[in-house]
Amino acid sequence: MAFCTKCGAEHQAKFCPKCGQPVSGKQDQEPKQSEKTTKHKEKTAKPKGNPLKKWLVAMLLILIAGGVGGYVYAGKYFSYERAVDQLVSAIEEENADQIRSMAESGVAESITEEGMAYFMAIMHEQERLDAFRVDMLANLSGEQADVSDYPAVLEQSGSVWGIFDDYALKFESYTIEIRHVVPDNGVTVHYNGDEVGVFEDGNNRLTIERIFPAGDFITIDYAGGYGEAEEQIAVEELGDLFTDRLLSYTWDFEGSYIDISANRSDSYLMVNGEETGDAIGSGMTLGPINFNEIEFIQAYTEGQFDRLISEEKAVNPDDSRYELVFDEETVEKIEAEDLFSSINQHVTDWVDAYRDQDPGKFSMLTNDFAETYLTRTRGNFDEQRSQGWRYQGYADRVDYDIASVRILNDQADHLEVSIDVRLNFQSSFYAVGTDPSNTPLTRSTSEWTYYLLYDTDRDLWLLDGQEELDNWRPEDEYRYEL
Template structure:
């Protein structure tokens, strides 16, 4: 038997749970026995109205789904994007990436994370220098991480922090979120040098600069290329000194001094050759007044050697060390300030004579002493006949020396006595081959008994040109004499 909705009279299917006409639930307990058939007119009207009402409800539900589903999807997508964007813009994410890259020594990643204060990415060589700084001075790395955390807590940037690296806001990410970068201020180290032409720079960074204006009395200061904080090798190269220093550059004001240290050197024999670190410099002490350049912590040694006619003498060595001055050793600072003296001990002898080829002003004193002794020996040889000392002023067994000795003996045999009253040496010149020329004005007194047994006492003067030669260190020999004038005074 057919069933009908008790509410609107619409016909119901056997297993219907809801009325297709009005949507009311069908009471499961309802049965055909309890439901009265609707009148035919009502049944026809309900049937006519049931179909359009059902179509209208299904379309409404479909339209609602088409409207609400895209809206919900957009909300979900926007929310997801917001969450992702906020996560990606989180400064802690940048800090963590930095920490991991430092731990892994990941130069490539760090090169993309670290920027200069000119918003330029740091290059790989400077990133390596940064990592070296963190390794050698871990306290700096700790300070950097602390600065990053403080940046997150503060709305202000940390560019004024004492940390060499800081976290700073840099524009927007996705037009909404604050973007963060790790920044470092570029530092320009300074180099001072007194060596003209020295090229200075930072290894692996930029181009070298040349100290074109430097001089010993006026050092030049050069500003090197800007670098991020790190551990760098600063170098200086010149014809006289190549040097380098590894420097931790993490704050402004880094200054490296590549000035050469020059040590004044003196000797009592100016024509002696200077030896440094056991090697002949090829220079005499007359040609150099100081030697260098040396750099800090150098420990050179010095001595001088004087060679004449294949025979040499040399001074004791003077060493530069960390100990105090003790006569043969002194510090680099002491040597720079006070200079060093290379003294030939042989010069203390009365018969040690050395002439300066550059006529330093000492030659006249040396020759005055030499000729004073020579004229005394000449007077003794003539007056007493003892020519042993007189002969020592000449080269052995030469025509000139044999003639001089013979003349002295001849005068002695004639009973002549001579003594020098005075002399004056002028026009001293070095004429080559270890030989010097000089003019000597001499005043003599001579006495003898003539053929008539009369005692004769007279004075006379000579003007002579002598040639004196160094034959060995400290030894002078007279190798020539030419009398240009003789005058008897009475």
């Protein structure tokens, strides 16, 4: 193979087919580069660059592009729009763990499982949840939407890396106000089982601050003079937790009450022996009862003369019903006519005894009183005989002061009463041996308090004592003509 000595083209002909140079002599085996070609190659050749520098430049461009994209992505990730969507989705899906993770620090732990379930339930209503989304977006965008009705709101709570805003769910604080009407100390309040207050020294109001208290419960108990009582209240029953921030409850336990009845419908109540003026009638309720102050109760009724009083009944916290019983036999015995009959008979006996000077005429005296009374009467008779005087006349009327009757003992086997009386006589004393008709009768009176005891064997009243009255001032006078 030959090469052209002029242009270096490879050929085997006598003339170079490229430049026409004739072939002369021996041809070179290797082509020679022309000076022009060599210079051209030297002129167009590129210098060799640094590979590390090229790599760093490429990486910088990639980082710049990635950083811008990452910032844009992070901005969307930490945006309030995404936080609102995340919260709404958690409510829709009833994802309590997600909601707790979004709550502000230290709050989630104070909300019970029941409380969280209640929160999701009241927020889950579609119309309410849609309004919540709109209001949260508007408020976080700076439009200042009214979010005061919601039990929890999403708020900006800090920043991430000092660049992006962070958001947390803030639950509203509730005020729970507890009152009571127990007229005594010793009322204790527990919140979720923990004691939070004791009402003392007339204080009847307690305020508790809690974060979304749904699922919480309050226990109020009392042990004191008015008995014992306990009540438990679920907080969500005190109001609408969606709109109400002040929840109040008044414990209406005033103390224990007792039911009282009596076997007489015209009876009234006595407490510790004191009349209250409260009519028992067919039945009554008394309270609140302070068992430290009330020892016993009784019933009383206005009889024909005095108050009839029932048996005592001790009052204690274990009993709520009491029946007060009058001794009907006693009530039946204290009748006006029976008393009048015995006293009238005694006055008649007195006239007969003094007229005949015979102590045996007295028939209405108890054995105990008869001994004293008859001894004095015999002395009077002895004095009259020694002076030569005899008695004549009669008793024409006995006046009774009904208001003065007192029941001194109402036991059936020892029934005793007293009554004030005035005795009216037409009488005189005349000398023995003279004509009685020559001594006119004159009116005289004497006033006495008579004490009478019921004799169960003879079934009548007997005179058991007497005291002379200084003044006769009847309040309710009844005149009995003899």
